[in-house]
Amino acid sequence: MSGAATHLRPDLAVIAANVAPGTRVLDIGCGDGALMAALGAKDCDARGMEIDPALVERCVSRGLSVVQGDADRDLADYPDKAFDYAILSQTLQTAARPDRMLDELLRVGRQAFVSFPNFAHWRMRASLALGGRMPVTRHLPVSWFETQNIHHVTVLDFRELVRAMDVRIEREWFFSGERPVGSAGANWRAEYALFELSR
Amino acid sequence: MAPAAPTKRVTLSEPLPLDGGQSLAGVEVAYETYGDLAADRGNAILVCHALTGDQYVASDHPVTGKPGWWERMVGPGKPIDTNRFHVICANVIGGCMGSTGPASMAPDGKPWAMRFPVITIRDMVRAEVALLDALGIERLHAVVGGSMGGMQALSLAANFPERAARVLAIATTARHSAQNIAFHEVGRQAVMADPDWQDGDYYGSGRQPDKGLSVARMAAHITYLSEAGLTDKFGRNLQDRDSKTFGFDADFQVESYLRYQGSGFTQRFDANSYLYITRAMDYFDLAEEHGGRLAEAFAGSKARFCLVSFDSDWLYPTAESRHVVHALNAAGAAVSFVELSAPNGHDSFLLEHPALDRVVKGFIG
Numbered sequence: 001m002s003g004a005a006t007h008l009r010p011d012l013a014v015i016a017a018n019v020a021p022g023t024r025v026l027d028i029g030c031g032d033g034a035l036m037a038a039l040g041a042k043d044c045d046a047r048g049m050e051i052d053p054a055l056v057e058r059c060v061s062r063g064l065s066v067v068q069g070d071a072d073r074d075l076a077d078y079p080d081k082a083f084d085y086a087i088l089s090q091t092l093q094t095a096a097r098p099d100r101m102l103d104e105l106l107r108v109g110r111q112a113f114v115s116f117p118n119f120a121h122w123r124m125r126a127s128l129a130l131g132g133r134m135p136v137t138r139h140l141p142v143s144w145f146e147t148q149n150i151h152h153v154t155v156l157d158f159r160e161l162v163r164a165m166d167v168r169i170e171r172e173w174f175f176s177g178e179r180p181v182g183s184a185g186a187n188w189r190a191e192y193a194l195f196e197l198s199r
Numbered sequence: 200m201a202p203a204a205p206t207k208r209v210t211l212s213e214p215l216p217l218d219g220g221q222s223l224a225g226v227e228v229a230y231e232t233y234g235d236l237a238a239d240r241g242n243a244i245l246v247c248h249a250l251t252g253d254q255y256v257a258s259d260h261p262v263t264g265k266p267g268w269w270e271r272m273v274g275p276g277k278p279i280d281t282n283r284f285h286v287i288c289a290n291v292i293g294g295c296m297g298s299t300g301p302a303s304m305a306p307d308g309k310p311w312a313m314r315f316p317v318i319t320i321r322d323m324v325r326a327e328v329a330l331l332d333a334l335g336i337e338r339l340h341a342v343v344g345g346s347m348g349g350m351q352a353l354s355l356a357a358n359f360p361e362r363a364a365r366v367l368a369i370a371t372t373a374r375h376s377a378q379n380i381a382f383h384e385v386g387r388q389a390v391m392a393d394p395d396w397q398d399g400d401y402y403g404s405g406r407q408p409d410k411g412l413s414v415a416r417m418a419a420h421i422t423y424l425s426e427a428g429l430t431d432k433f434g435r436n437l438q439d440r441d442s443k444t445f446g447f448d449a450d451f452q453v454e455s456y457l458r459y460q461g462s463g464f465t466q467r468f469d470a471n472s473y474l475y476i477t478r479a480m481d482y483f484d485l486a487e488e489h490g491g492r493l494a495e496a497f498a499g500s501k502a503r504f505c506l507v508s509f510d511s512d513w514l515y516p517t518a519e520s521r522h523v524v525h526a527l528n529a530a531g532a533a534v535s536f537v538e539l540s541a542p543n544g545h546d547s548f549l550l551e552h553p554a555l556d557r558v559v560k561g562f563i564g
Binding site: 062 | 528536
């Protein structure tokens with residue numbers, strides 16, 4: 001495999017460090033395959049799904065098993081518990097129905113890692129409260145009319161959803177830029193969040 | 200690339216069992232190889248050809264003198280690199296470039312013609328596996344094919360799962376659709392309607408159904424191209440004239456092009472082979488062979504799979520590849536799939552496409 005990436009986004013680095021070696025993993029929205037390559041280096045059987053054909057092509061050309069597909073539709077292809085982990089990084093907010101997507105993740109995977117941008121980060125609040133504008137930040141740089149993020153979510157919203165779905169939060173991590181943030185005040189301070197889930 | 204040495208050929212020592220219930224004795228398989236076989240015999244790649252292809256994947260065609268049909272993909276330094284891999288390409292049985300087919304001699308010393316048994320894609324694969332046995336190649340590094348070649352690659356993976364570590368199936372399907380069968384039937388009827396076909400017994404008569412075969416090729420050729428590709432290439436341009444002739448000459452460039460494709464084809468292809476091979480494709484339904492569930496065809500497969508489709512291919516559209524990917528996922532197989540954007544329809548797999556090159560090179564490893 002063409003070497004583990006030298007630099008993984010912090011949420012992906014945490015996932016890579018916390019997936020048990022030798023397990024079966026589905027990375028949904030796997031992008032250029034950086035996480036899959038890192039997992040491959042841990043002897044994981046990593047499979048990917050990615051909607052952008054150019055990124056799929058890059059993954060396949062580096063020897064990764066990636067299927068071009070739309071997670072909203074194509075997760076249904078996979079049998080129950082086909083994977084030890086299902087991973088959805090920075091993609092939940094683009095799903096047609098994030099609740100159903102979480103159901104699917106925990107159907108195909110025994111556990112799931114889910115990361116998403118936190119819309120209650122103070123920069124977002126400031127932009128909306130003080131500027132009266134939909135936020136455009138370093139972490140969410142795309143304007144409202146062209147963003148793929150159709151279901152903005154906050155840390156509190158997410159906790160409430162998983163509680164209602166009887167999904168258990170095993171562990172959680174929060175980040176501001178490249179730095180980890182403690183869970184105290186995470187809904188203010190975290191630009192994005194990562195949860196390890198099970199059912 | 201230098202012209203090929205005389206065709207390599209093996210005669211199978213055992214009769215070949217056929218899906219139709221018969222078996223065929225003394226089957227000959229003509230093939231070409233490129234690149235050296237490693238001492239451990241682990242670097243062999245079987246490339247399977249499409250309907251009208253042949254074993255000359257990367258060397259000049261002995262009849263037309265044209266370069267190999269996939270020279271841009273197979274050769275030294277190419278995505279399927281013959282400096283590293285030993286590439287084998289065999290003429291399918293039923294074909295007409297040296298493997299046993301309807302033009303071959305039957306045991307009674309006359310050509311088989313329409314007495315040749317109807318064969319299937321799986322029968323072609325059985326002959327290819329028998330060739331690998333004869334060559335002492337137990338496990339392929341990869342089996343690769345586009346169109347009908349992709350059907351063979353999938354069939355080999357399903358029926359001989361231990362024989363290939365990687366399966367690359369491009370612009371293909373796991374079953375022929377009603378539309379696919381319909382186009383083939385038009386072609387077959389064109390051949391059979393030609394009085395020179397003579398119920399298939401045209402060998403040695405001094406006449407052969409070139410007109411019918413040419414029409415078959417013209418109709419099929421349209422299905423290999425996209426509407427946008429045809430429009431882009433020909434539009435309504437006239438052929439070597441300033442105005443319409445108000446007659447039935449090839450006024451339009453597209454007519455002239457199709458006529459040229461049709462008549463060129465009859466120079467190198469046997470009409471009865473065209474009937475038999477199109478029939479084999481029409482009979483292809485990989486799920487049907489495996490209890491009606493395509494996932495069953497791949498159950499327990501340890502091979503890695505890669506499927507590639509093209510967005511402008513309406514002959515074997517992306518949905519057909521997705522159908523295979525769905526089954527492979529259900530079977531837990533390691534599968535990659537990408538739909539590439541290309542303007543030229545089904546034929547895109549044979550044409551210049553850097554993204555395809557990268558996918559093939561990356562997947563083959």
